[in-house]
Amino acid sequence: MTLGTMNHDTDKDDLIQLEPLIHQVSGHSSMFVLDDVTVCKPLIGREYRFYRTLPPEMKKYTPDFRGSLQVLLQEVGEGLSLAALPNEQMSSIRSNLGTLKPGRRCVRRVSSSSIEYESEGEEETASGAKGGEALSTTHPDTHNPWLEQCHQTTLNKLKQKSQPSNVVECIMLENLTFKYRYPCVLDLKMGTRQYGDDAPESKRKSQTAKAANTTTITLGVRLAGMQVYNKEEKCYHCKNKYFGQQLTEEDFKKTLWQFLHNGRRLRIDIADLIIQKLEELRSIISKLDSVRFFTSSLLILYDGYDPCSTKLTRRDRECERDRDSRTTDTSSRGRAWPESRAGDDRHTQRDKWPSKEPSPGRGPKHPTYIHETTTGGGKMLREQVSRGETDATHRGKGRYRNRCSKSPIDIRLIDFAHATHKGMGDSKIYSGPDEGIMLGLESLTKIFTDIRDTVDH
Numbered sequence: 001m002t003l004g005t006m007n008h009d010t011d012k013d014d015l016i017q018l019e020p021l022i023h024q025v026s027g028h029s030s031m032f033v034l035d036d037v038t039v040c041k042p043l044i045g046r047e048y049r050f051y052r053t054l055p056p057e058m059k060k061y062t063p064d065f066r067g068s069l070q071v072l073l074q075e076v077g078e079g080l081s082l083a084a085l086p087n088e089q090m091s092s093i094r095s096n097l098g099t100l101k102p103g104r105r106c107v108r109r110v111s112s113s114s115i116e117y118e119s120e121g122e123e124e125t126a127s128g129a130k131g132g133e134a135l136s137t138t139h140p141d142t143h144n145p146w147l148e149q150c151h152q153t154t155l156n157k158l159k160q161k162s163q164p165s166n167v168v169e170c171i172m173l174e175n176l177t178f179k180y181r182y183p184c185v186l187d188l189k190m191g192t193r194q195y196g197d198d199a200p201e202s203k204r205k206s207q208t209a210k211a212a213n214t215t216t217i218t219l220g221v222r223l224a225g226m227q228v229y230n231k232e233e234k235c236y237h238c239k240n241k242y243f244g245q246q247l248t249e250e251d252f253k254k255t256l257w258q259f260l261h262n263g264r265r266l267r268i269d270i271a272d273l274i275i276q277k278l279e280e281l282r283s284i285i286s287k288l289d290s291v292r293f294f295t296s297s298l299l300i301l302y303d304g305y306d307p308c309s310t311k312l313t314r315r316d317r318e319c320e321r322d323r324d325s326r327t328t329d330t331s332s333r334g335r336a337w338p339e340s341r342a343g344d345d346r347h348t349q350r351d352k353w354p355s356k357e358p359s360p361g362r363g364p365k366h367p368t369y370i371h372e373t374t375t376g377g378g379k380m381l382r383e384q385v386s387r388g389e390t391d392a393t394h395r396g397k398g399r400y401r402n403r404c405s406k407s408p409i410d411i412r413l414i415d416f417a418h419a420t421h422k423g424m425g426d427s428k429i430y431s432g433p434d435e436g437i438m439l440g441l442e443s444l445t446k447i448f449t450d451i452r453d454t455v456d457h
Contacts, residue, residue, distance in 0.1 A: 015083035018071065020151060023177040025144055026187040026225030026241055026297070027415065030154035032071075032170070034084055037178050042158065043068055043169040046196075046424075050416040051171065053423040055291065057284050062413050064174035073158055073166045080155055085167075144227055146240050176410055182229040182236075182304030186259050187297050188444070189224045189244075191436035192217055196294050196418025197428050214245050215252050220439030223247060223255060224297055229304025232263030236304075253447050260451065262306055270302045270409055271452045275445055277411040282441040290422040290430050293413060293437045298444075302409040 021031035021039050031039045051065040070085045162168045177183040194207040194216065215222045223244025227236045239255065247255060260267045285291070422429050 014086050015072065016086065018082040018084060020147055021175070021177070022147060023144060023183045023185055023227065024150065025146055025185045025227050025238065027146075027150060028153070029157075030147070030151045032082060033175065034069075034172060037175050038066060038172050039175045040069060040071070040084065040170040040172050042154070042161075043171050044417045046418065046420075047416045048171055049424050050419045050421075053421070055288055055421065055423075057288065058291075058413070061281050061284065061411060063176060066172035066174070068169055068171050070167050071158075071170050073162045073168065080159065082158075084170075144225075144236070145238055146225055176299060176301055176412060179410075180301065180303040180305075184228045184259065184302050184304045185226065186228075186256075186300040187223075187225040188300070188440070189216065189222050189241075190220065190296055190298050190413070190440045191293060191434065192220050192439060193436055194295050197420065197426070198418075210245070215247060215249055218249060219252065219443040220436055220441075221252075221298075221443055223252060226255070226259060228259050228261070230263035231304065231306055253450070256444075256447050257451055259300075262304060264306070266451075266455055267302070267306070268452055268455055271448050273302075273409045274300060274411065275448050275452070277409065278441055278445045278448070281411060281413075282438055282445070285438060285441070286433050288421075288433055290420075290432075292420050292430050292434050293416070294418040294420070295415065296413055296419055296437070297415045298440070299412050299414055300409070301411075 016034060018032040018034060018040070021033050024031050029041050031041050034040050048068065051062075054062060054065070067087075069087055072083045072085055074081045074083070158168050177185065192211065194211055195204050199207070211217050223239065224241045225244070226239045229236055237258070244252075244255075257266070260271055420426050420428075420430070
């Protein structure tokens with residue numbers, strides 16, 4: 001199917017070009033941005049049915065499900081263009097949410113290990129923002145390192161799946177990162193079992209062996225991906241699932257500590273809110289009969305833009321850093337979280353947030369993504385991969401003006417390709433709540449509580 005052979009009711013101008021979700025930190029399938037508040041991902045039958053039959057109690061803790069749509073794939077030079085075909089569900093979303101600005105990108109398959117984005121319009125940059133306001137724009141070179149690997153796999157699969165019509169089905173979901181200026185994202189694989197009922201024996205054995213060597217069995221949760229904004233350096237620090245698979249329980253705790261640290265202070269305010277939501281989610285799941293969240297993930301998100309830190313005077317910031325330093329020194333003699341990087345105790349606090357030399361007379365204009373992985377010998381590899389946003393204070397009018405009034409954190413369960421409950425018509429019906437995910441939620445609550453209490457005392 002090409003533009004020349006599309007249904008006569010669909011005009012080329014009606015197509016909505018899709019762009020990658022640049023803040024995706026994990027997953028087997030890429031997410032594509034449909035508009036400011038909606039993303040789409042390839043449709044998987046079981047996940048589609050799960051969203052449609054989701055217990056009402058869980059809707060608060062899952063992304064808003066907005067139906068399905070068809071996506072047209074086209075070869076454009078060396079790249080692959082993805083465009084959504086308009087339907088009634090999309091029209092309903094627009095009428096409820098107002099006029100939204102769609103993306104204008106072409107996803108290019110450059111090689112087996114890289115991707116590029118081509119913008120059809122002029123890029124919106126900080127220097128072009130009105131009133132000196134710095135907008136969190138999507139620079140062509142800005143993406144979480146995981147996006148590169150994920151997109152190559154997804155594009156190849158979509159190309160094969162779409163033949164011969166060049167059309168694939170996708171589901172539409174709420175874009176959870178939109179409301180944040182600098183999204184800090186923690187993706188956690190939940191539960192003690194990481195395969196579905198339909199998994200072959202080989203898959204069951206491999207996943208069981210993997211779980212036995214990670215925090216999955218002991219804690220009911222393991223790190224799948226993370227990015228956290230460092231306000232001091234104006235950069236994101238990223239970790240992927242391979243890093244997470246090597247973490248011990250203590251290393252996992254240290255990593256959650258790092259998730260709450262913005263380079264200037266530990267976000268205890270965020271920890272408090274995370275604990276509240278984790279406890280509420282566990283209470284809901286404990287009352288759900290038959291629901292099993294096999295292979296599902298928990299997303300924890302908050303805004304790396306810290307208005308409290310921004311409004312402080314230089315003297316106040318110095319006092320706050322001194323206080324944090326004294327608290328850390330005191331806690332390190334007891335049950336405190338070591339200042340070293342998870343997996344490498346040789347690093348100090350200064351080493352954990354490495355500095356980059358700014359250009360003469362100017363600070364770094366855009367944050368970078370620092371990709372951290374581990375080698376077979378346990379050594380840490382760090383790679384600066386991209387730039388894209390500025391860290392100026394919110395000023396004037398713009399898309400971030402009212403964001404301070406929004407909830408500062410969000411917690412959602414995602415990825416239900418292997419989830420099940422009695423309302424889905426499966427032959428195997430479980431009874432009682434999902435003990436595996438409840439263990440994971442209990443572990444997370446305890447860890448975040450320990451982090452908070454260690455600093456408080």
